[in-house]
Amino acid sequence: MSHPQPAAARFDDPVLAAMAARRSISKVGPQTPSDNELLALLDAVTPVADHKALKPWRLLTIRGDDRLRLGAALDAAAGREPGDKPNPKPLRAELLIAVIASPTEHPKVPEWEQHATAAGAAHLLELALWQAGWGVMWRTGLDANAPAVRALHGLDENELLMGWLYVGDIDPAFRKRLETSRRPPKDPSQFLSTLPAPEAVTAESTDADDPAGERIGQRADQHTEEKAATTAAKKTAESTKAKKSDKKAAKKAEEQAKKAAQKAKKKAKKKDRR
Numbered sequence: 001m002s003h004p005q006p007a008a009a010r011f012d013d014p015v016l017a018a019m020a021a022r023r024s025i026s027k028v029g030p031q032t033p034s035d036n037e038l039l040a041l042l043d044a045v046t047p048v049a050d051h052k053a054l055k056p057w058r059l060l061t062i063r064g065d066d067r068l069r070l071g072a073a074l075d076a077a078a079g080r081e082p083g084d085k086p087n088p089k090p091l092r093a094e095l096l097i098a099v100i101a102s103p104t105e106h107p108k109v110p111e112w113e114q115h116a117t118a119a120g121a122a123h124l125l126e127l128a129l130w131q132a133g134w135g136v137m138w139r140t141g142l143d144a145n146a147p148a149v150r151a152l153h154g155l156d157e158n159e160l161l162m163g164w165l166y167v168g169d170i171d172p173a174f175r176k177r178l179e180t181s182r183r184p185p186k187d188p189s190q191f192l193s194t195l196p197a198p199e200a201v202t203a204e205s206t207d208a209d210d211p212a213g214e215r216i217g218q219r220a221d222q223h224t225e226e227k228a229a230t231t232a233a234k235k236t237a238e239s240t241k242a243k244k245s246d247k248k249a250a251k252k253a254e255e256q257a258k259k260a261a262q263k264a265k266k267k268a269k270k271k272d273r274r
């Protein structure tokens with residue numbers, strides 16, 4: 001099915017029209033909402049779906065020189081020496097809003113559900129800002145959760161930085177062009193279907209020992225732990241190779257790496273059994 005009309009034009013309802021019209025603005029101007037304006041908009045965000053009302057998210061505003069601190073942390077995370085020029089990335093907007101998933105342990109609400117709530121809050125905030133007339137773009141980058149970046153944001157061990165909303169005003173000429181934009185909507189039918197037919201649900205794909213799909217989360221944990229151990233070990237092996245070009249030492253480091261990965265795997269399996 002094709003939709004020649006811009007999606008927003010097909011809705012009379014202002015909320016649906018705003019949702020259909022929203023788009024990311026990569027180049028924003030210097031005006032920003034004040035903290036009070038943000039607080040007012042947050043009233044439209046806090047009703048985000050939140051299992052057991054754990055409130056597993058929080059936001060930080062980053063303005064002015066704090067953006068330079070972020071740039072320095074990103075440089076440190078990427079192993080770049082601090083140069084004369086600041087890292088330009090955080091300077092692409094006068095206001096960055098860091099979105100932090102802040103899960104707590106709960107017997108009925110796995111961590112992934114709490115991450116989903118945090119992502120939902122970020123999407124709602126993006127939409128609320130857009131509807132209030134602001135340009136927004138959600139950005140991350142591979143170093144968003146590097147130690148230097150996490151430390152700058154004061155993250156607890158269990159917290160996850162979901163990225164930053166870059167916020168500013170929209171150039172009036174660009175806004176005019178947006179109003180007449182005919183960005184084709186994505187065909188919605190690709191996102192909607194029904195359960196697979198019963199005969200397609202094979203015995204192998206049904207795991208009775210998997211209560212409430214918990215293993216999905218644990219598998220992710222296991223993967224992360226194994227990956228971290230392997231990466232750390234590889235790094236040690238590489239640096240040993242580079243420094244001493246001593247094959248024996250490098251081999252030993254590789255073995256240590258393997259052991260560390262196996263240990264992480266065992267630990268994760270133990271968790272899996274719990």
Ligand SMILES: Cc1cc2nc3c(=O)[nH]c(=O)nc-3n(C[C@H](O)[C@H](O)[C@H](O)COP(=O)(O)O)c2cc1C
Binds near residue numbers: 024140
């Ligand atoms: C969690 C998350 C992280 C993102 N990180 C980046 C990023 O680092 N750089 C980028 O260009 N776009 C990033 N995006 C995508 C943009 O925010 C935006 O959605 C995309 O450019 C499509 O534009 P649209 O929102 O107008 O459809 C991210 C989106 C999400 C949801």
